[in-house]
Amino acid sequence: MAPQHRQVAVIGSGPAGHTAAIYLARANLEPIVFEGMMANGFAPGGQLTTTTDVENFPGFPKGVMGGELMDLMRAQSENCGAVIETETITKIDTSSRPFKIWREGSEDQAEPTDTADALVIATGASARRMYLPGEDIYWQNGISACAVCDGAVPIFRNKPLVVIGGGDSAAEEAIYLTKYGSMVHVLVRRDQLRASKVMAKRLLAHPKVTVHFNVSPTDALGDGNLLNAVAFVNNVTKEVGKIEANGLFYAIGHDPANALVKGQVDLDEDGYIKTIPGSSETNVPGLFAAGDVQDKRYRQAVTSAGSGCMAALDAERFLSELESEAAETK
The missing domain is CATH 3.50.50.60 (FAD/NAD(P)-binding domain)
Incomplete structure (x- = not known):
């Protein structure tokens, strides 16, 4: 044919x-x-x-x-x-x-x-995702890969949020999310940011941002409907813990x-x-x-x-x- x-x-x-x-x-x-x-x-x-x-x-x-x-x-x-x-x-x-x-x-x-x-x-x-345990449940119910797209959604307003990543995109998204969230936690798997010096300085100095170094997320936790926490492990000490958060945003490329x-x-x-x-x-x-x-x-x-x-x-x-x-x- x-x-x-x-x-x-x-x-x-x-x-x-x-x-x-x-x-x-x-x-x-x-x-x-x-x-x-x-x-x-x-x-x-x-x-x-x-x-x-x-x-x-x-x-x-x-x-x-x-x-x-x-x-x-x-x-x-x-x-x-x-x-x-x-x-x-x-x-x-x-x-x-x-x-x-x-x-x-x-x-x-x-x-x-x-x-x-x-x-x-x-x-x-x-968008790159980590496919954490629980991610399939809370994707678009607390987990996103676009802060600009989803940051203003009511479930994130005045709530603690988490951004995963250490580059310029992660820094930009975290700072953007400070307009809506009560606090933004940035999880960086290494001991330093990959972001440019200007963006890194701006991120670290922001009063509504906490950067956690040597930390990797391990689980997305929630009530079955909405995300309410992110479990993590410290890559150096192997200490585990969790951060209460209503939003998890991937910024890993x-x-x-x-x-x-x-x-x-x-x-x-x-x-x-x-x-x-x-x-x-x-x-x-x-x-x-x-x-x-x-x-x-x-x-x-x-x-x-x-x-x-x-x-x-x-x-x-x-x-x-x-x-x-x-x-x-x-």
């Missing part, structure tokens, strides 16, 4: 992927969206499907559930004319155009299942979902896809990146949506130029 060809394909179904699809569909480019089924460990819709209340996405004054927000984005993509396939893409080849795409289960075949003149990669990233493009496109030192500043363009003409797979600084739903818009506009311009070049050679 001949590969199914589209002018443009979108791989990923988070805010970046669906926003790109909406713009591409409105430009009459009939995009296909491969939303993935448990790709990168998430259901279609990405990381937001694992969250509860989203209170910082514009247009929802009373907030919206993460899963509901992604359902609405998906419906809008379809209403605009995007074709959505619940398929996981396991292999692409960007060495020649059209780009070759293989769906899950077909990667060993010589012929691709799909081709496209342009590709938008919006595969996202996943993210892993961009770059497996599809690794070795085919330029990545930075942390594995994020490099894009030309101010655009979604990569070093491969016709290949565009949007969302958390190329954004290691902001990682917000709204910034992902914005970069999806950029990718769509960049792809539309690229395809228009391709069409003009083809017309000139006739």
Whole structure:
């Protein structure tokens, strides 16, 4: 069977992927969206499907559930004319155009299942977690990996909170959480912070922050509904204890979902896809990146949506130029 060809394909179904699809569909480019089924460990819709209340996405004054927000984005993509396939893409080849795409289960075949003149990669990233005993019970019921996303939730206000990590992100998140929590405890597994000197000094001097060195969390404790404490062990003395806390925030890094493009496109030192500043363009003409797979600084739903818009506009311009070049050679 001949590969199914589209002018443009979108791989990923988070805010970046669906926003790109909406713009591409409105430009009459009939995009296909491969939303993935448990790709990168998430259901279609990405990381937001694992969250509860989203209170910082514009247009929802009373907030919206993460899963509901992604359902609405998906419906809008379809209403605009995007074709959505619940398929996981396991292999692409960007060495020649059209780009070759293989769906899950077909990667060993010589012929691709799909081709496209342009590709938008919006595969996202996943926050690193420790999977402590009890974490499955209290995830999004006291445990989070995004202070900016969840810090203002009522269950954390004026309550003691815990941040795990020792880098700049951990310092930033801990200081951010002091706006809401009564006290923020930072657990650092080593005897010093990895954060920059400026951030470390700011963190250590903050009156609402206590930094615990040589400490690792061991258990997430609670009443079966909400987290209320974090058990720990001192890595030097082996002494154990617990900190009463209504919130546990991971700040130990993210892993961009770059497996599809690794070795085919330029990545930075942390594995994020490099894009030309101010655009979604990569070093491969016709290949565009949007969302958390190329954004290691902001990682917000709204910034992902914005970069999806950029990718769509960049792809539309690229395809228009391709069409003009083809017309000139006739």
